[in-house]
Amino acid sequence: PPEAVGPKYDASAGSMMALLHYGCGFPFNRLDGLQCNLGIPLPSSTQWDVLNSKGHEIYPVFGALNRYAAAGEVFHNDDTTGRVLALEKQIADEIEASRAQGKDCRTGVFTTGIVAETEGRHIALFFTGRKHAGENLSDLLHQRPENLSTPIQMCDALSRNAPKGFIRLLANCLCHGRREFVKIIEDFPAKCRHVLETLRVIYRNDDITREHGLSKEDRLTFHQLNSKPIMDEFFAWLNAQLE
Numbered sequence: 001p002p003e004a005v006g007p008k009y010d011a012s013a014g015s016m017m018a019l020l021h022y023g024c025g026f027p028f029n030r031l032d033g034l035q036c037n038l039g040i041p042l043p044s045s046t047q048w049d050v051l052n053s054k055g056h057e058i059y060p061v062f063g064a065l066n067r068y069a070a071a072g073e074v075f076h077n078d079d080t081t082g083r084v085l086a087l088e089k090q091i092a093d094e095i096e097a098s099r100a101q102g103k104d105c106r107t108g109v110f111t112t113g114i115v116a117e118t119e120g121r122h123i124a125l126f127f128t129g130r131k132h133a134g135e136n137l138s139d140l141l142h143q144r145p146e147n148l149s150t151p152i153q154m155c156d157a158l159s160r161n162a163p164k165g166f167i168r169l170l171a172n173c174l175c176h177g178r179r180e181f182v183k184i185i186e187d188f189p190a191k192c193r194h195v196l197e198t199l200r201v202i203y204r205n206d207d208i209t210r211e212h213g214l215s216k217e218d219r220l221t222f223h224q225l226n227s228k229p230i231m232d233e234f235f236a237w238l239n240a241q242l243e
Contacts, residue, residue: 014054017047069123070143072116074152075168077137077161082111082128091130112136138163174199191241198234202227 020026028044035042087109098105111128114137127136133155141163144151153168155161156176178199185192205227209219 009050011054014050018051018054021047021051065123066125066140067143069114069116069118069125070140071145071148072118072123072151073149074117074154075137075140076115076117076154077112077133078155079110079112079133079160082109084109084128087130106130114140116140132160134160134162134164137161138166141166174202194237195234198230201230 017031020031021028028047031047032042032044091105091107091109094105095107109128109130110132111126112131112133114125114127114133116123116125125140131139137153141151151168152171153161153163154171155173157172162170178196181192181195185196205223206219209222214222
């Protein structure tokens with residue numbers, strides 16, 4: 001009928017596909033099956049075409065989120081492996097050329113997750129490509145206003161997480177360090193137990209600050225008074241083990 005003439009997919013359909021796939025982790029093929037069961041065919045390839053056609057409408061929002069996140073007080077960043085079909089042939093060609101020249105080249109593709117804490121909000125950004133987490137964070141910090149205070153970076157101790165050329169207060173992840181001792185506790189039970197029991201006190205102190213709803217400043221003061229002496233002694237003990 002005449003009233004049915006118009007775009008094949010309503011704008012809300014594209015928004016719902018995006019929310020289901022990127023917001024809720026709903027695979028395209030699974031949504032394909034669900035729609036098929038409902039009698040409304042929606043192939044996975046078609047879903048991508050619809051989303052791709054709508055993407056330009058939200059790119060300005062992504063740019064604004066980047067600029068807003070760049071002004072954050074705390075940054076968390078890390079990598080996981082990613083896959084981009086368009087890059088695979090390019091990487092293969094570079095590997096072949098590098099071997100011929102006796103050089104090394106970067107072969108990985110990564111998805112970097114960056115969470116910026118700013119004004120009580122959390123902004124989550126994701127970048128997939130050949131750059132490491134530190135390089136993607138550097139790109140973000142290039143948009144940071146110069147008059148802001150030094151930010152805190154929270155990450156594991158992997159060197160490629162560090163943004164080169166930017167001053168920040170580095171806070172390496174205690175969970176990552178603790179996890180390594182859990183892995184080897186059967187080989188060194190006494191020493192590993194000492195590590196875990198020491199860190200348990202630090203975690204308990206942090207729980208106390210949260211239970212009392214302390215501000216960031218009061219939380220810092222509490223840890224300086226109650227956790228720092230323990231961590232100083234722990235640091236000396238760790239160095240003694242290495243020596």
